[in-house]
Amino acid sequence: MNFSSDHQGPLIPDIAALVFSFLDVSEKQIAAQVCHLWNRVSYLPSLWRGVTVVLPLNCPEALVKSLSRRKITRVNCSRANNEDLKILFANLPEITHLNLGGCPQVSEEFLKGEIPKLHQLQHLSFRRCGRLSDSVLEACGPHLKKLNSFTLEGCGNITETGFQSFFKHLSELEVLDLTWCEGLTDRCLKTLANSCPKVSRLSLRGCDWVTVLGVRYVAENLKDLTVLDFKLSHGINDVAVELVAKNLPEITFLDVKDCPFVTSDGISHVTKNLTKIKHLSFGGGDHMHFANSVQDIEVMFLDISRLTELRCLAFDFCDGISDSAMHTLIKSLPNLKVLDVGYVETISDNTADLIGSHLQKLESLSLSSQKLADRGVTTIASKLTQLKTLDLRNCEISNDGMARMAPF
Numbered sequence: 367m368n369f370s371s372d373h374q375g376p377l378i379p380d381i382a383a384l385v386f387s388f389l390d391v392s393e394k395q396i397a398a399q400v401c402h403l404w405n406r407v408s409y410l411p412s413l414w415r416g417v418t419v420v421l422p423l424n425c426p427e428a429l430v431k432s433l434s435r436r437k438i439t440r441v442n443c444s445r446a447n448n449e450d451l452k453i454l455f456a457n458l459p460e461i462t463h464l465n466l467g468g469c470p471q472v473s474e475e476f477l478k479g480e481i482p483k484l485h486q487l488q489h490l491s492f493r494r495c496g497r498l499s500d501s502v503l504e505a506c507g508p509h510l511k512k513l514n515s516f517t518l519e520g521c522g523n524i525t526e527t528g529f530q531s532f533f534k535h536l537s538e539l540e541v542l543d544l545t546w547c548e549g550l551t552d553r554c555l556k557t558l559a560n561s562c563p564k565v566s567r568l569s570l571r572g573c574d575w576v577t578v579l580g581v582r583y584v585a586e587n588l589k590d591l592t593v594l595d596f597k598l599s600h601g602i603n604d605v606a607v608e609l610v611a612k613n614l615p616e617i618t619f620l621d622v623k624d625c626p627f628v629t630s631d632g633i634s635h636v637t638k639n640l641t642k643i644k645h646l647s648f649g650g651g652d653h654m655h656f657a658n659s660v661q662d663i664e665v666m667f668l669d670i671s672r673l674t675e676l677r678c679l680a681f682d683f684c685d686g687i688s689d690s691a692m693h694t695l696i697k698s699l700p701n702l703k704v705l706d707v708g709y710v711e712t713i714s715d716n717t718a719d720l721i722g723s724h725l726q727k728l729e730s731l732s733l734s735s736q737k738l739a740d741r742g743v744t745t746i747a748s749k750l751t752q753l754k755t756l757d758l759r760n761c762e763i764s765n766d767g768m769a770r771m772a773p774f
Contacts, residue, residue, distance in 0.1 A: 382407045391417060411437035418442055418463065425450050430457045439463065439486070447471035451480065460486050465517075467493035477502045482509035491517035491543075500528025507532040515541035525549040530557045537562065540590075543569040552580030559587035567593035571621075574600045581606040585613035593619040597647070600626060607632035611639035619645040623680065630666045637669035646673070647680040649708060660688075667691040671698035680732075682708025689717070696720045703752075706732040709760065718742030722749030732757035740767030747774040 386397055386408055398408035407413075409432075418440040419433060425446075430453050433441070440463035441454065451472060455461070461484050466472070474497050481490075481502070487510055492498050498521045513536050518524060529550055533539070539562040544550065550573070558565065565588050570576050576599050584591070591614050596602045602625040610617065617640050622628045625648075633648055667687055670679070671694050679695075679702060689712050696717070702725050707713065713735035721731070722745045729752050738761040746756070747770075 379403065379407055383410055383413065386410075386413055409436050414438050416440070418465075420444065421446065421450065421454065423450075425453070427453050427457070430454055434458055440489075441465070443467070443469065445469055445471075448473055448476045451476065455480055455484065459484065462486050463489040465489075465491040465493070466495055467491070469495055469497065472497055474499055474502055478505040481506045485509065486512065488512055489515040489541075491515075492519070492521050493517065494520040496523065499523050500525055500531070503528040503532035507535040511535055511538065513539055515539070517543040517545075518547050519543055519545040520547070522546075522548045526551050526554055529554045533557050534561045538564060540564050541567040544573055545569050545571040547573060548575070551575055552577055552583070555580035556583045559583040563588065564590055566590045569593075569595040570599055571595050572598040576606075577601045578603065578606045578609070581609050585609040589614070590616070592616050595619070595621045596625055597621045598624045603627035604629055604632035604635070608635040611635040615639060616642060618642055618675075621645070621647040623647040623682070624650040630662045633666050634669060637666070637673060641673070642675055643673055644675050645678040645704075646670070646676060647678070647706075649680075649682040663687055664691050667695055671695045674699070674701070676702060678702070678704035680704070680706035680708075682706075688712060689714075692717060693720055696724050700724055701727055703727055704730040706730070706757075707734070708732070709734040711735055711737065713738050715739060715742035715745070718745050722746050726750065726752070728753055730755040732759075734758070734760045736760060736762055738762065740764055740770065743767055744770045747771040 382404065386394060389397060394408045394413060398405045414436040417438055419438055420442045423445060434457045439458065439461050441458065441461060442465040443451065443454070444467045446466070446469050448471065464484065464487060472495075477497065478501065482505060490510065490513060500523070503524065516536070516539060524547060534557065542558070542562070542565055552575070555576070568584065568588070568591060576596070581602070594610060594614070594617060602622060604627070607622060607628055610620070612635065620636060620640065620643060622632065628648060636643065636646065664687070668691060676699050679699065687710055692710070692712060697720065705721075705725065705728060713733050714737040718738060719742070721728070726749070728750050731746065731750065731753060738758070740763060743758055743761065743763055744767060747753075
């Protein structure tokens with residue numbers, strides 16, 4: 367480090383840099399105000415590697431130049447305008463991560479002219495950007511070949527035409543989020559499967575246009591997929607889940623919650639084929655016909671209890687699950703960190719005792735049952751020492767029960 371030897375205070379620059387590396391962003395900024403030396407050390411680029419900065423509205427140029435000094439390349443711009451982004455791009459042409467969300471004052475012409483100049487972009491995110499159009503994607507695609515991650519959340523103006531012209535250039539893409547993109551079709555997934563073979567994480571949440579045909583393109587071609595999110599996608603059914611389960615054995619995350627046509631038969635394909643799965647979410651919505659019989663529910667949960675790699679399990683509206691099946695599930699999955707059982711009327715204080723005894727690694731727990739009362743929730747609070755979030759809606763908890771939970 368090329369610093370003057372007449373430093374101030376007990377910390378020499380090398381030691382100060384090591385100490386400051388343990389500080390969060392706000393603490394580094396405070397340390398920078400102590401003296402000239404600490405200011406220079408606090409702004410070393412090595413201390414800001416991996417930091418994402420959220421730009422304020424009407425961001426001053428001095429702040430952007432400060433980001434350049436720290437060589438920060440990850441920026442989140444919410445509701446920015448053309449002028450804000452012009453200053454940002456002029457001072458930080460090496461941006462690698464750019465998040466644009468809800469920017470009604472950013473013009474289509476600006477995006478078409480400036481985004482293609484960001485040749486180092488690896489992550490690009492558009493969330494609810496009404497100005498984003500097919501023509502913007504067509505202009506950007508040939509210049510963003512380094513993109514590793516791309517988000518198009520809630521961008522309803524994008525159609526099959528823009529999608530195909532953009533993604534044919536993204537052979538290095540690994541992460542794609544198409545949440546609530548309503549203007550696309552199954553043919554978009556065919557383009558994705560043919561052009562982006564490295565995709566490992568795919569979100570199709572809320573995409574009702576996805577059918578079995580689109581899932582087949584994905585399942586038969588994207589063999590690196592480990593994360594697949596279909597939540598709230600009403601076109602997903604048991605056949606689609608079966609295609610995923612039988613063709614993509616490396617899947618570790620599958621969310622089919624609130625997909626009304628996925629039943630216990632679909633989940634059975636998961637339990638038989640996806641032995642490496644760590645996150646499984648299903649049920650919810652109108653699931654009156656989730657299973658043909660109570661026995662189907664019982665068998666399904668017994669099969670789930672054999673998925674020993676599970677770390678997160680979430681399900682809802684599975685009224686047929688018995689105490690015995692629930693207890694087997696709890697005893698068989700000691701490594702769970704997240705458990706959300708929605709509303710299950712058989713959850714009682716005895717079940718809470720088992721959760722407290724067997725699921726010691728839980729960090730998040732959601733239970734909903736009128737049979738769960740003060741004794742059960744007190745047991746949970748006292749025994750689950752790793753717990754960070756607890757949801758007990760519809761549980762019969764009194765003021766006394768809340769007071770008994772408080773010390774824990």
